[in-house]
Amino acid sequence: MHYCAGLVILLFGCIICHNIEGFDDSILYDISWVSKDNNKPEYANLEYMIVTSSQKEKYKCMLPHIQEKEPNVSNSYDGPTPLELISPLFTQTACSFRLESYWTYEVCHGRFVRQYHEDREGKKVKIQEYILGKWEKNQYSTLLEQQKNLEIDKVPVKKVDGVSLPYFEITMGNGTLCELNQNKPRETKVLYLCYAHGKHEIYSLKEISTCVYEIIVLSPLLCAHPKYKPQESGEHSIDCMPLDDSPTKPRELLKIKAESNKFRRKADMDRIRLEFHPIDLNRKEETTPSKTPLDVSPVESFLAGKTCLNGGTGWWSYEFCYGKSVEQYHLHKDGSKISIKLGYFDKSKHLQWLSLHPHKKPKPVGQRTQLSHFYSGGDVCDKTGKPRQTEVKLKCSQNAKTSAVSLYLLEPRYCEYILGVESPLICKILDLADENGLIENVAENDIANEDSTVTIIRV
CATH class of the missing domain: 2.70.130.10 (Mannose-6-phosphate receptor binding domain)
Structure with missing residues (x-):
């Protein structure tokens, strides 16, 4: 579990209030709760502070050495654009598939996105399908020209499993007409994310508005661009060990974690629990007249x-x-x-x-x-x-x-x-x-x- 310095203040009160003006909330900390016997030799060179919880539990927390961040070298990048990096998917006419209980979704990169279902009646096969978007032939050159004339200053990010990841988006329009959207053509936004171990698979697919879809594709191709690599968390480890008869972890923290797990188990919004x-x-039955x-x-x-x-x-x-x-x-x-x-x-x-x-x-x-x-x-x-x-x-x-x-x-x-x-x-x-x-x-x-x-x- 990861915490910023703010959680330390929440659990233990304001320990370093004299320096709160210079507090940098971009620096993250990973707090580890270690036992009394886990006293590492490197602790001898670290500063520490004694903190006390609201339950009067005492801990000795070792403060890490924080080094200044290296300057961002990605500003000097002069390699291929994001579109050029993923273009091998277009030339290889590669397709990615996602199977669900009824529908199958097919993303043919640089060509089209299709939703279909096959019904077999004997030797006959009936296919029900919708085209969710097409990639027009002139779209590549137009988008490539725009990218070459545009400096990538701020790359958009998407939260995936709680982590903000940069992505490159292309839009496929001119799909099957949608009766629910005044007969406008269906449209799909395909978001490509850098994932070193990815195989261009479909991570998620959802309908973000009527007949407008969003598909996230995990691909290693974008990882060659420094702006599209996942940002390092920059977390620093703080080891806290109990003093006197204090438990390894504060009781209040264990209570918060238990409550969090309890709500997580209730998070299935598609069910009604009986x-x-x-x-x-x-x-005996209640006989009090005032009770309903x-x-x-x-x-x-x-x-x-x-x-x-x-x-x-x-x-x-x-x-x-x-x-x-x-x-x-x-x-x-x-x-x-x-x-x-x-x-x-x-x-x-x-x-x-x-x-x-x-x-x-x-x-x-x-x-x-x-x-x-x-x-x-x-x-x-x-x-x-x-x-x-x-x-x-x-x-x-x-x-x-x-x-x-x-x-x-x-x-x-x-x-x-x-x-x-x-x-x-x-x-x-x-x-x-x-x-x-x-x-x-x-x-x-x-x-x-x-x-x-x-x-x-x-x-």
């Missing part, structure tokens, strides 16, 4: 469409309200919302769909692992001219340790979706469904276990 709490059957009875049936609330499930990463999110609708949406920072209805539930249309697809009917009670429901009549699709529709697959997940609701959205055909919902919650309702997979007029007693309640927590 906690199952046992009921004490011997506990607790709602012990969130499952019943879910089946009534009152509790909706939300998921999704990147630009698009989606919402599923059981027995009501499936929606895809994006919330802008100003609070405005782009919304696309992927389907509404209509019992008659669901039954008609089952008659056309009898294999979608649920298995006999006791053998079921999932239910399929049909949501239709969504917003009209520009590609097909038909309303969008969604098959919702409610699947029983036996992973009681996580007790989570997982959602995923696929698009096997244009504007025809599959929404997967997996959770232990589904296991509780499988056998309550009729021969058409519908759960109607279910009493609370039919849903709730006799020895547990379920609490839904959005994280």
Whole structure:
């Protein structure tokens, strides 16, 4: 774990306040907490200071010798431009691929970016694809001329795994027209980052606005340019050892670290965690009139469409309200919302769909692992001219340790979706469904276990 001098002040109070005016926050320190027995010989030549924590814990901290930084020699660089350095990717017609659950992304450097999916029906192969951007023939010479006439003063940086890395960006436009963006062509910004061990692979891909994408490519080619090499952290080591009966690390620091790990474990924003709490059957009911009875049936609330499930990463999110609708949406920072209805539930249309697809009917009670429901009549699709529709697959997940609701959205055909919902919650309702997979007029007693309640927590 890395700390700057400011954390030393936070933990121990202002030790060197007389020199705070000259404090240089560009110098970073890596604080190591060493045991009493780890007294290195080189400590004899170092200055030290005794610090005391808020819990009266004392430490002897060895101060490193700080040397002045060498002048930046990259200002005298007169080698190839960033574009010239990555140009071998263009001449070799190299492509990088990224495989996801449904889509495959193909970046052919200096040519195009493509998103596609293959459907195999026997010997026939149907390909659904979108061009996310193209590299025009005259783009190279135009950009190269701009770079040669422009001194690289300040290189933009991108945070990758918490580290700011310089990058070189090219834009590929004129992709497949986007119906969600007033039929403007799709566009991709490709960010090339120096990584000595990289093989031009796609590090990340995301939709930063409607039909505008950002792809990060890790390549060793840029590393030949000093301006695009990762900046050295310039960290200096401070070794602190406990005095008297103090612990190796301050208790307050251990507490902060534990809290940090706790929040990190809760950071999965695409899930809804369900906690199952046992009921004490011997506990007497509260009889105080002023207390409001607790709602012990969130499952019943879910089946009534009152509790909706939300998921999704990147630009698009989606919402599923059981027995009501499936929606895809994006919330802008100003609070405005782009919304696309992927389907509404209509019992008659669901039954008609089952008659056309009898294999979608649920298995006999006791053998079921999932239910399929049909949501239709969504917003009209520009590609097909038909309303969008969604098959919702409610699947029983036996992973009681996580007790989570997982959602995923696929698009096997244009504007025809599959929404997967997996959770232990589904296991509780499988056998309550009729021969058409519908759960109607279910009493609370039919849903709730006799020895547990379920609490839904959005994280």
